[in-house]
Amino acid sequence: MGIAQESWLAHSESTMRAVDYVFILFLLAAAVSCDSEDRAQATNGSSAESEKPKPDPKPTATVHTRNEEIPFAPIGLVDQALHQEPxxxxxxxxxxxxxxxxxxxxxxxxxxxxxxxxxxxxxxxxxxxxxxxxxxxxxxxxxxxxxxxxxxxxxxxxxxxxxxxxxxxxxxxxxxxxxxxxxxxxxxxxxxxxxxxxxxxxxxxxxxxxxxxxxxxxxxxxxxxxxxxxxxxxxxxxxxxxxxxxxxxxxxxxxSDVTKTVFRGLPEFPKQFNHGMDYWTSRLESRYGIGLSGWHGLAVGDVNGDGLDDLYVCEPGGLPNRLYISRPDGTVIDASALSGTDFRVQTQCALFLDLDNDGDQDLTLATTLGVIFMENDGRGGFVVKGSKLIPEAAPLGLAAADFDLDGDLDLYVGCYSLRRSNVEEGQILGRPIPYHDANNGGRNVLFRNDRSWRFTDATRELGLDQNNRRFTLAASWDDYDDDGDPDLYVANDYGRNNLYRNDRDGNGDLKFVDVAKKAGVEDISAGMSVTWGDADGDGDRDLYVSNMWSSAGNRVAYQRNFQTEAGETAREEFQRHARGNSLFLNKGDGTFADASLTAGVAMGRWAWGSLFADLNNDGRNDLLVANGFITQPDDTGDL
CATH class of the missing domain: 3.10.450.50 (Nuclear Transport Factor 2; Chain: A,)
Structure with a gap:
């Protein structure tokens, strides 16, 4: 029922290496972190030089802008002693x-x-x-x-x-x-x-x-x-x-990899997709929205009613989004310009869905400016019917469901971080405060479908603005309590997640209530994707959330001299942050049991996406986990 789109964290236009992010994310100085990975072919490792600021009992950092320097206190993510003298x-x-x-x-x-x-x-x-x-x-x-x-x-x-x-x-x-x-x-x-x-x-x-x-x-x-x-x-x-x-x-x-076969005869495909972000960032102006983030997803749906799935690919700013229409022989044609969907604005994700109940697949885009709603003419041609600007934060993910059971699809928009000000232009990441339980991210929005291509922001009205300043990377609808209406799970980076139960208040009005803690699915970690499915074959909906498994985080967070001034609860939350993915089994009483370790599904590495699917047709749900970071020309193929 739910559709979620996962995307990468924001970067500045300067190059960001994976080991640098490990330092920020898992409380390590890059100079003291090294995981061993060997292959038959020689690999090209990257390293980062750790700065060694002078010891200071009350250290400060500086944000550099074009016109000034603004001092601020660090947010306390890294033991200063480790950062200074590893x-x-x-x-x-x-x-x-x-x-x-x-x-x-x-x-x-x-x-x-x-x-x-x-x-x-x-x-x-x-x-x-x-x-x-x-x-x-x-x-x-x-x-x-x-x-x-x-x-x-x-x-x-x-x-x-x-x-x-x-x-x-x-x-x-x-x-x-x-x-x-x-x-x-x-x-x-x-x-x-x-x-x-x-x-x-x-x-x-x-x-x-x-x-x-x-x-x-x-x-x-x-x-x-x-x-x-x-x-x-x-x-x-x-x-x-x-x-x-x-x-x-x-x-x-x-x-089997059939990319060359499917896209044969399309000269623009290799020209656009065979180059990585390093190539395009050196050729496109940053004002178009090109960056190293990799926030760009795709959508699959039958846009022309011929029974074949078609593909829409979201692209960074300056490059056109692409719509590929499937043909019976297994190849595709590029209908991007002809369909009117070749936007060059940075597009994070897309959904094919029938918004006007006319039987065809319309298109919704989450762009850096806001959400675009497009109507399908039934033959694969699209026209913009409306848009919703979201000034506070750029949309990152979309999830659709008929939450109010009125017969049309509504749209939940996940936003990661607040839009950057001039002061933040030079910063690589947003500043989650506190790091392991941040509540200063972007505000997510629920757009209620009021027919005739009118969408109303019903976030506050319906109770979805509670705990709504997280760093959201994914969301998915499903009826976990089997009461006939869709509930909403939201996976957040830098802290706890949300489970909004679809309820009625004393007056009979629809309200959402965040029951994540009560249900046992807060999952304080680096939430990046969510998928629902029946993992244990008992007939109810179980939950799998992908996070980040970190060898470095596990090493450091369990040492006695780590975060010595923090309480035991905070230390356990830091340790949990590095544990990895989570499988929650539905107990049927509104709560879930954490089966991550016993089921052997916690170690998914940097797990950006996850999906329940029966891969071997045996009638049972398997788990597919997508992981990795930024690929390079000499990449070994191992994510």
């Missing part, structure tokens, strides 16, 4: 993480290059007193099997068989002997230095394409190290694995 004794855990990650990265390179697998090379990584360990358990049993995948895990009564390190590594890589596109990855998410010998916990993954299809293994590695000096790399003393899982792809790829 290598001092209090933060040795992050120094150790850098060194241990480098060692695991070196191990990863050996794993993907079997020719390098020798005792001589491994001796650089292990301690002379390395305790035999098991890297790949035996006795695996099938826990899931279908036409596409076979998933295996160790039997419950399986006893580990310790092996010398070289033998264990050989056993681990033997199934990949004929694999190509082999990749490994380590993510250290916790470090302890006070247990006699340093201990790290990390996720390990190795995958590749095999003659029979594909093969992947993943596990948690608990590594014990010897670290005699901060100036020396640590060496491995023991490895204990848990949560081992092996997945075999036996039916070939689930999806």
């Amino acid at each position: 290598a001092r004794d209090a933060w040795q855990g992050e120094v150790f993480n850098d060194l241990a990650s480098a060692q695991l990265k070196a191990l990863g390179k050996i794993l993907v290059h079997p020719a390098k697998l020798s005792l001589e090379n491994l001796q650089k990584l292990i301690h002379r007193d390395f305790r035999p360990s098991e890297l790949q358990p035996g006795g695996l049993v099938v826990v899931h099997q279908d036409a596409a995948f076979v998933v295996k895990r160790p039997a419950a009564d399986q006893r580990p068989r310790a092996r010398p390190f070289l033998e264990g590594v050989r056993q681990l890589v033997t199934p990949f002997a004929e694999a190509r596109e082999l990749r490994t990855e380590f993510k250290i998410y916790s470090v302890a230095l006070d247990a006699g010998e340093p201990v790290s916990n990390s996720w390990f993954q190795i995958s590749g394409r095999t003659p029979g299809g594909a093969l992947a293994m993943r596990a948690r590695w608990r590594c014990h190290w010897d670290w005699p000096s901060p100036d020396e790399p640590p060496t491995l003393k023991a490895i204990a694995i848990s949560e081992f899982e092996q997945t075999e792809g036996v039916g070939g790829p689930l999806f």
